[in-house]
Amino acid sequence: MSEIRMPPRAIVFDTETTGFSPASGDRIVEIGAVELIEGRPSGREFHAYINPGRDVPWVAANVHGLTTAFLADKPAFREIAGDWLAFVGEPATPLWAHNASFDQRFLEAELVWAGHPPCPPINCSLNLAKAVLGPGKYSLATLAGRVGATFSGRGAHSALADARVLAGILHDLLWPAEAAKDRADGPGSASQAPSGTDHRLRPAGVVDLLPPGFIAISPAMDARIRHYAEADFAGPLPAKGKRWTPAEDQRLVVGFLHETRDLPDLVQEHGRSPTALLMRLERLGVVELGDLLRAAR
Structure with missing residues (x-):
């Protein structure tokens, strides 16, 4: 298949957290998302700071800049869960994240704790990059440099800024590279x-x-x-x-x-x-x- 495969509608998102493991009590402190229609931002976005109900370790706050004091008056995840699900819309809507297994663990845990069904599997842009670009460095910042994207807001490790950049990476780099690989792997590819x-x-x-x-x-x-x-x-x-x-x-x-x-x-x-x-x-x-x-x- 040689066409660039862009879903009619998709949600690209990112989270910031208190640590690495919801099983150890870590929670989401920020979530940001961008709606894509035919691969391009529609203008609809979702963003929320979240009170994790626990202290934010200084190691985490040093990465994303979100402190316990800043988050003290923000809503708990259960208070914004309905808004998040309404933004995502149909359960079949593809979700994309970079290193998606990390975001999957946290989002699934937060939804269950809030009394909602767990989220469906999330598509991973990191895995896609490895599959279609081959060996290399595929951090979000590295891929952003390849498409000339810049981070807004607090910069990298701001959930909404990261989601915006990832949307551009998918549209400008990864989805076209996936289509190109499909062409190479198709009939007659050896001579192409x-x-x-x-x-x-x-x-x-x-x-x-x-x-x-x-x-x-x-x-x-x-x-x-x-x-x-x-x-x-x-x-x-x-x-x-x-x-x-x-x-x-x-x-x-x-x-x-x-x-x-x-x-x-x-x-x-x-x-x-x-x-x-x-x-x-x-x-x-x-x-x-x-x-x-x-x-x-």
């Missing part, structure tokens, strides 16, 4: 390759660094590619004009794909311009630039 990139020319050492079914990364999928011209670097480029070695190819792929390093860092390491790095990555089948660097080729 993005235009301008002959993947049969990938050196063996590079092939070993790529996950099965890997699809070259397009500018739409990675902000580092889209904004390559803004990459700031100073000083000489000692490797300019020199042949690439297999060892350097492998270092470049690891740095760009697995470590998700910014282009200025890679420029400094390799002594080559951002344009040269991207053109090499395209030659290795790691990126697909389209017309982005037409004037430079």
